[in-house]
Amino acid sequence: MWDRLKSLHDGQQNRDILSLFDDQTRAEKYSVLSDGLLFDYSKTLIDADGHAALIDLAEARGLVSRRDAMFCGDAINETEGRAVLHTALRNQSGGAVKVRGVDVMPGIRETLARMRCFAEEVRSGAFAGAGGPITDVVNIGIGGSHLGPEMTARALGPYHDGPRCHFVSNVDGADISGALTDLDPGRTLVIIASKTFTTIETMTNARTALDWMARGVDTPGDQFVALSSALDRTAEFGIPPERVFGFGDWVGGRYSIWGPIGLSLMLAIGAERFEDFLSGGEMMDRHFKTAPLADNMPVQLALVGLWHHQVCGYPTRAVLPYDQRLGRLPAYLQQLEMESNGKSVAMDGAALTGPSGPVVWGEPGTNGQHAFYQLIHQGTQIVPCEFMVAAEGHEPELTHHHRLLVANCLAQSEALMRGRSLKDARALMAAAGFEGDDLERQARHRVFAGNRPSTTLVYDRLTPKRLGQIIALYEHRVFVEGVILGINSFDQWGVELGKELAKALQPVLEGQASAKGKDGSTRQLLSFVQSNTDQ
Numbered sequence: 001m002w003d004r005l006k007s008l009h010d011g012q013q014n015r016d017i018l019s020l021f022d023d024q025t026r027a028e029k030y031s032v033l034s035d036g037l038l039f040d041y042s043k044t045l046i047d048a049d050g051h052a053a054l055i056d057l058a059e060a061r062g063l064v065s066r067r068d069a070m071f072c073g074d075a076i077n078e079t080e081g082r083a084v085l086h087t088a089l090r091n092q093s094g095g096a097v098k099v100r101g102v103d104v105m106p107g108i109r110e111t112l113a114r115m116r117c118f119a120e121e122v123r124s125g126a127f128a129g130a131g132g133p134i135t136d137v138v139n140i141g142i143g144g145s146h147l148g149p150e151m152t153a154r155a156l157g158p159y160h161d162g163p164r165c166h167f168v169s170n171v172d173g174a175d176i177s178g179a180l181t182d183l184d185p186g187r188t189l190v191i192i193a194s195k196t197f198t199t200i201e202t203m204t205n206a207r208t209a210l211d212w213m214a215r216g217v218d219t220p221g222d223q224f225v226a227l228s229s230a231l232d233r234t235a236e237f238g239i240p241p242e243r244v245f246g247f248g249d250w251v252g253g254r255y256s257i258w259g260p261i262g263l264s265l266m267l268a269i270g271a272e273r274f275e276d277f278l279s280g281g282e283m284m285d286r287h288f289k290t291a292p293l294a295d296n297m298p299v300q301l302a303l304v305g306l307w308h309h310q311v312c313g314y315p316t317r318a319v320l321p322y323d324q325r326l327g328r329l330p331a332y333l334q335q336l337e338m339e340s341n342g343k344s345v346a347m348d349g350a351a352l353t354g355p356s357g358p359v360v361w362g363e364p365g366t367n368g369q370h371a372f373y374q375l376i377h378q379g380t381q382i383v384p385c386e387f388m389v390a391a392e393g394h395e396p397e398l399t400h401h402h403r404l405l406v407a408n409c410l411a412q413s414e415a416l417m418r419g420r421s422l423k424d425a426r427a428l429m430a431a432a433g434f435e436g437d438d439l440e441r442q443a444r445h446r447v448f449a450g451n452r453p454s455t456t457l458v459y460d461r462l463t464p465k466r467l468g469q470i471i472a473l474y475e476h477r478v479f480v481e482g483v484i485l486g487i488n489s490f491d492q493w494g495v496e497l498g499k500e501l502a503k504a505l506q507p508v509l510e511g512q513a514s515a516k517g518k519d520g521s522t523r524q525l526l527s528f529v530q531s532n533t534d535q
């Protein structure tokens with residue numbers, strides 16, 4: 001299958017993406033339109049043969065049965081023996097979803113109802129701090145317990161009508177001290193978001209926040225909430241069960257924004273809009289489950305990704321939201337995609353024979369245009385770009401800004417595809433008054449190879465529902481890529497070794513253990529740090 005795809009790619013060496021548009025129906029054919037989203041992948045070199053071969057690959061890898069197994073609650077996270085059911089958290093129209101024969105939906109509904117009730121109490125002032133109604137919420141978490149809440153809260157800024165939300169993740173004291181500086185402990189709610197409730201960064205920040213609050217109020221624990229699946233540990237920390245919102249081990253950290261981990265978002269935008277966000281996710285689930293593979297948005301997004309990384313060999317992909325409020329989406333997708341599919345062993349323990357998932361990176365447009373787009377247009381590596389933009393913004397008085405934003409987004413994908421030939425560059429230089437060798441030299445710097453692939457996702461407006469659809473789209477994309485590569489997208493053993501070594505180095509830094517046995521570089525670095533530390 002891969003050989004067939006590679007030989008199709010090899011056969012395209014002299015083909016231009018632009019020439020594929022001789023087929024007047026190409027744009028429509030190589031796009032998927034679903035529930036207010038348009039995903040256009042026509043500015044790629046995928047043609048009818050490539051498309052058919054990619055679909056064959058998906059079918060041969062058992063995508064459909066694997067997808068159904070996920071939605072049904074089978075333990076598809078085989079290395080951890082767990083089901084993968086973040087989709088159940090947004091299953092609002094709600095049939096039963098069983099894990100080992102037990103329906104998880106009643107528990108999900110009950111927790112959602114408790115979250116809703118708590119959010120309403122906080123937002124109305126019925127739940128208050130020692131100094132009065134809650135004005136600020138500090139979410140302490142990291143990875144999936146941080147990126148989802150932070151990214152979505154920023155994305156849905158126009159819908160905020162609750163307390164201000166702040167997000168602390170890094171164990172670097174600069175993060176928490178910066179966040180707490182101007183807050184009133186008497187009117188702050190601290191959320192400790194940690195699935196395991198053991199993560200060192202989160203627990204360190206949680207204790208620092210507790211100390212900070214204890215300096216301002218008599219019973220600081222009253223203003224703490226926990227979001228976790230480790231109820232024994234939340235109790236040990238001193239948070240009573242009524243302020244703990246739990247979830248099953250079948251929700252992976254980077255897939256957890258749909259449940260209790262989304263509490264800060266719910267506090268910011270209210271329960272109703274949070275439920276709109278869930279219904280967007282559910283809408284995408286429905287589409288993913290029912291649309292034929294060829295018209296299935298997450299499947300097509302995944303196949304384009306596989307085509308560019310595994311078949312064409314492009315090592316990275318850029319996510320470029322032309323939406324300032326999606327500024328943290330690239331970071332969110334880095335965890336979602338790279339923690340899920342950055343692996344070298346297949347589900348069955350065998351080494352992968354080809355590349356795993358690509359490096360994912362990006363920045364919102366238009367900012368990126370004035371930073372790294374130079375390389376995307378003229379560098380020697382090809383970077384497939386994933387653009388996204390809303391038809392309209394949230395600033396009715398600034399529609400001219402939005403038109404400029406959209407124009408820039410569309411212009412970039414067009415420029416990447418068209419490029420500029422040497423002939424055209426020479427004509428430009430001649431018109432600017434250059435001649436002879438000088439003209440030639442100047443012209444060469446102004447050539448754009450073009451033929452660089454991109455996709456564009458367009459949506460009407462970044463509402464809670466659309467955001468839910470977009471996140472679920474990417475989640476399923478990661479799943480499809482994982483299934484086709486034979487990877488378990490739901491474990492993350494690769495993060496463990498660094499954690500273990502950091503634990504062992506801590507006593508060395510505290511002067512309670514020696515660096516004996518460490519390599520020369522690590523010893524040198526430790527010694528420099530120790531000789532430059534006053535505290």
Ligand code: F6P
Nearest residue numbers: 143144145194195196199253495
């Ligand atoms: O270290 C990686 C990781 O386990 C992520 O998968 C997870 O999102 C993050 O740490 C935080 O974990 P927890 O929610 O258990 O604190």
